[in-house]
Amino acid sequence: MHNTNISGNLLESPQLEERGASNQSWQEETPVYGALVLEDGTCFEGRSFGYQGASAGEVVFCTGMVGYPEALTDASFAGQILTMTFPLMGNYGVPDESLWEDNKIHVSGLIVSNYVDTPSHPQSKMSLGEWLRSEKVPALEIKDTRLLTQYIRTHGAMLGKIVFDEDIPFHDPNTENLVAQVSGTEVQRYGEGETTIALIDCGAKRNIVRSLVAKHIRVITVPWDYDLFSPECDFDFDGILISNGPGNPKMADKAVATVRESMKRGIPTMGICLGHQILSLAAGGDTYKLKFGHRSQNQPALMQGSKRCYITTQNHGFAVGTLPQDFDAWFINANDGSNEGIRHRSLPFFSVQFHPEAAPGPEDTDWIFDYFLERVRGEHE
Numbered sequence: 001m002h003n004t005n006i007s008g009n010l011l012e013s014p015q016l017e018e019r020g021a022s023n024q025s026w027q028e029e030t031p032v033y034g035a036l037v038l039e040d041g042t043c044f045e046g047r048s049f050g051y052q053g054a055s056a057g058e059v060v061f062c063t064g065m066v067g068y069p070e071a072l073t074d075a076s077f078a079g080q081i082l083t084m085t086f087p088l089m090g091n092y093g094v095p096d097e098s099l100w101e102d103n104k105i106h107v108s109g110l111i112v113s114n115y116v117d118t119p120s121h122p123q124s125k126m127s128l129g130e131w132l133r134s135e136k137v138p139a140l141e142i143k144d145t146r147l148l149t150q151y152i153r154t155h156g157a158m159l160g161k162i163v164f165d166e167d168i169p170f171h172d173p174n175t176e177n178l179v180a181q182v183s184g185t186e187v188q189r190y191g192e193g194e195t196t197i198a199l200i201d202c203g204a205k206r207n208i209v210r211s212l213v214a215k216h217i218r219v220i221t222v223p224w225d226y227d228l229f230s231p232e233c234d235f236d237f238d239g240i241l242i243s244n245g246p247g248n249p250k251m252a253d254k255a256v257a258t259v260r261e262s263m264k265r266g267i268p269t270m271g272i273c274l275g276h277q278i279l280s281l282a283a284g285g286d287t288y289k290l291k292f293g294h295r296s297q298n299q300p301a302l303m304q305g306s307k308r309c310y311i312t313t314q315n316h317g318f319a320v321g322t323l324p325q326d327f328d329a330w331f332i333n334a335n336d337g338s339n340e341g342i343r344h345r346s347l348p349f350f351s352v353q354f355h356p357e358a359a360p361g362p363e364d365t366d367w368i369f370d371y372f373l374e375r376v377r378g379e380h381e
């Protein structure tokens, strides 16, 4: 049946024809309602457009305008119910897996203001709702994501659950070793080149490998707990990169130990996001949980000792508080003054809280990879 409120072109698009036998629009389907319940009892009712099954986690918000396919498949979001504050979600559909950041959705649930079930984009393979249902991830359209976001900003990070008919307990994902759950289990090789980087995969976004391979680097990814210094490690490498990943960095103890050893041996070492937190812990610094995290592609990072402000992609709830000895703050978040990067005063050890690999987001800090590679190759002296 055609809904006259929607443009005729859209209704005749192949994507809509493929939507199922009925070709019924989302507006015409019998609505199913669920609720997002916060740990303090606050409740937001919403219409379901994902999987109809309960899920619990930490409720976080992202203030980016685009990038839901990348965010949903970023393993750093494991255990989190993601709220998108941009009011329209789903309008450009979902591209095929080659453009994702991992091979599945990692968020525990999705909350949006207005869900668009009529995607229009040349790369779209399915609607956001179809994708969420196929991966059994619940999603609600609660209309007032602004109220929810203001609530979290005022009261601080909170646990929450999406429920339908049956209730489930709250669950704090940060009490688990999430890195162990999302890290790859095999050593894997990518790209060709004269320089080899060992990437400690704590739940690495695929764009880290893509960014390095594009710079003609050989990348060898290893599981989070792999011992790069054991005699069983049968490959050589020139530098170590620690990836992004979910949860509390203190849970990733084995990666912290590897990075401590790496720095002891003077190997050029760089960290991204969780990797930044791991490098800081390994060097003797400390991390803490932010009142509420930074998640978006519009986070301003001020480069210390300059007037430069980079607009960066971020997705983190923890931050580096106490800086390790002999390290300086490299970047500071212009919104809340929290640390966004550290750099050793004389040795090639440094890390950034933001994502130089972007995806989604501005590519303005891609130069951080070049900075790393110059030090790996000894070209900076």
Ligand SMILES: NC(=O)CC[C@H](N)C(=O)O
Pocket (backbone or CB within 6 Å): 076, 243, 244, 245, 246, 247, 248, 249, 272, 273, 274, 275, 315, 316, 317, 318, 319
């Ligand atoms: N994107 C990430 O690597 C996130 C790091 C860490 N899990 C945090 O929330 O702070």
